[in-house]
Amino acid sequence: MRKVDYLIVGQGIAGTMLSWYLLQAGKKVIVIDDAKSNSASRVAAGIINPVSGRRFEPAWMYETIYPFARNAYRQLSELLQVPVFTERDLWTVFPSAQMRDAFLAKTTGNEYTELPAALKYEAFLDQPFGAAVVHGATVNLRSLLPAYRRYLQSLEALEEIHLDANALEVTPEKIIYKDITADKIIFCDGVGTTRLPYFKEIKFLPNKGEVLLVKIPGLETADIIKKGITLVPQENGLYWAGSSFVWDYENDHPTAKQREVLEKSLAQLLTVPYEVVEQLSAVRPSGNDRRPMAGFHPEFPAIGLFNGLGTKGCSLAPFMAAHFRDVLVANAPLMPEIDLQRYF
Ligand SMILES: Cc1cc2nc3c(=O)[nH]c(=O)nc-3n(C[C@H](O)[C@H](O)[C@H](O)COP(=O)(O)OP(=O)(O)OC[C@H]3O[C@@H](n4cnc5c(N)ncnc54)[C@H](O)[C@@H]3O)c2cc1C
CATH class of the missing domain: 3.50.50.60 (FAD/NAD(P)-binding domain)
Incomplete structure (x- = not known):
């Protein structure tokens, strides 16, 4: 024993x-x-975002949990000798004028967000309502x-x-x-x-998320890009593009339906061609x-x-x-x- x-x-x-x-x-x-x-x-993409959901509420207990998490992941990185934690900006594209106003109302004066002096990624993204920068991070779970x-x-x-x-x-x-x-x-x-x-x-209240791994020729950035769908740069040059939320699902496998949903969101974000390399899915353990x-x-x-x-x-x-x-x-x-x- x-x-x-x-x-x-x-x-x-x-x-x-x-x-x-x-x-x-x-x-x-x-x-x-x-x-x-x-x-x-x-x-998962491993994103840590100080701003929560479509209403841009500050994330629960963020002031306490974020510095704690950053310290923990840095210690693990040292112990395991692998890259674990990267502070990154989330380039948050406003999908409409109303969403921009809602974002500004909720986040003005907040140390985690700022409005950029000029738009970036103009050759790649459709962003007629502008964008904001949110200071977040990623954890390299892989x-x-x-x-x-x-x-x-x-x-x-x-x-x-x-x-x-x-x-x-x-x-x-x-x-x-x-x-x-x-x-x-x-x-x-x-x-x-x-x-x-x-x-x-x-x-x-488990919910299923689906994700595409995509190639976007010419787009090179360390930022996360977000507008409905979220693009997260991966170490192999691909982008993690996700994710969907489905509460009523048959199993935890990828579906053609969610691929269509994700590709529609990609088409609304990107003004350049992309190639889907893989589709992933998993269920989030939520209460x-x-x-x-x-x-x-x-x-x-x-x-x-x-x-x-x-x-x-x-x-x-x-x-x-x-x-x-x-x-x-x-x-x-x-x-x-x-x-x-x-x-x-
Ligand atoms: C598409 C998607 C995107 C996400 N993006 C993010 C993100 O960007 N940022 C973020 O913070 N969170 C994200 N999440 C949420 C995040 O993935 C979860 O909050 C987190 O992974 C939950 O971790 P867990 O360890 O509780 O569960 P899991 O990651 O599900 O781990 C459970 C483990 O238990 C093992 N296991 C289960 N049953 C048994 C058994 N009987 N015997 C042996 N082993 C067993 C499994 O193999 C697994 O390794 C995302 C989730 C999804 C699905």
């Missing part, structure tokens, strides 16, 4: 950050991950996740298998899974939680109130959950994982806004 303090299920951004903080606290951890190629973290996986392997702390929740033995003090005994199991399994027998009360979820099962305290990162995994995960670590190892009180008891 292998004995650990915590068994973490899932190595998306949630399981990565939580396991890292627990290891730093000197805890013994095993992470189980089945390497699903289209998990949310493996498909280098972070595999590099952290190798780090876990070097610590003999990774099991690349699918955890079958029906094979778990649960007692009030511990859990047993195959040859592993742990004081607690923490599910960081993204949308996988919706299929578990333990958290049926939680009101998940009905769009807040993260952390805490313990009311009947089985050995079973925990860290989930609900929704559309904002990259900005929320570091701070929320560090907070949950404090709850786990130092009995800190759990923030009521994220406590999953709100569902029970």
Whole structure:
């Protein structure tokens, strides 16, 4: 029998950050991950945007979570020796005069946004209503996740298998899974939680996002470009172009319908030809109130959950994982806004 303090299920951004903080606290951890190629973290663009949604509201707790995340990703970059975090501008193109006015009303005086002295990208973009610059960042999940996986392997702390929740033995003090005994199991399994027998009360509102990887000959920039659709420069010269939001879907595979939707948005943004190289899709693990979820099962305290990162995994995960670590190892009180008891 292998004995650990915590068994973490899932190595998306949630399981990565939580396991890292627990290891730093000197805890013994095993992470189980089945390497699903289209998990949310493996498909996401990794954007951190201080301005939220179509109404340009300031993102929840941004003043606290952004500096925390920046510091955490820089530390991980140093530990793993891969590029993880890049501060970038989001060139935000206004789709209409009304949207420009709404943006200005919400963001004037805000340190994260400014109006550019002159328009950029005029040869490539349709932007009759102008654009604003939003100071954000990206997390390079495609280098972070595999590099952290190798780090876990070097610590003999990774099991690349699918955890079958029906094979778990649960007692009030511990859990047993195959040859592993742990004081607690923490599910960081993204949308996988919706299929578990333990958290049926939680009101998940998972939504599927589809993305195109495109070549745009001649366009070279480090900026993110956004107008309905968002273009994020990738290391291989391609652009990540996404993403759609669908709440009613049959499965998590790419569809012709969403490709059409994405291409329509691209046509509204670009005035130059582009070529689609690949189409990706994944399901975002969102709760009905769009807040993260952390805490313990009311009947089985050995079973925990860290989930609900929704559309904002990259900005929320570091701070929320560090907070949950404090709850786990130092009995800190759990923030009521994220406590999953709100569902029970
Ligand atoms: C198209 C798209 C674009 C996005 N863009 C952004 C963005 O730009 N910025 C941003 O911050 N967020 C973005 N998001 C949201 C972000 O992806 C999520 O908030 C985040 O990835 C959730 O991370 P997670 O670790 O909770 O879940 P996941 O990433 O889903 O990770 C769960 C992990 O658990 C594993 N797993 C599940 N069940 C089991 C099991 N039984 N046994 C073993 N392993 C298991 C899976 O393989 C996976 O590795 C986007 C999401 C999508 C779909």
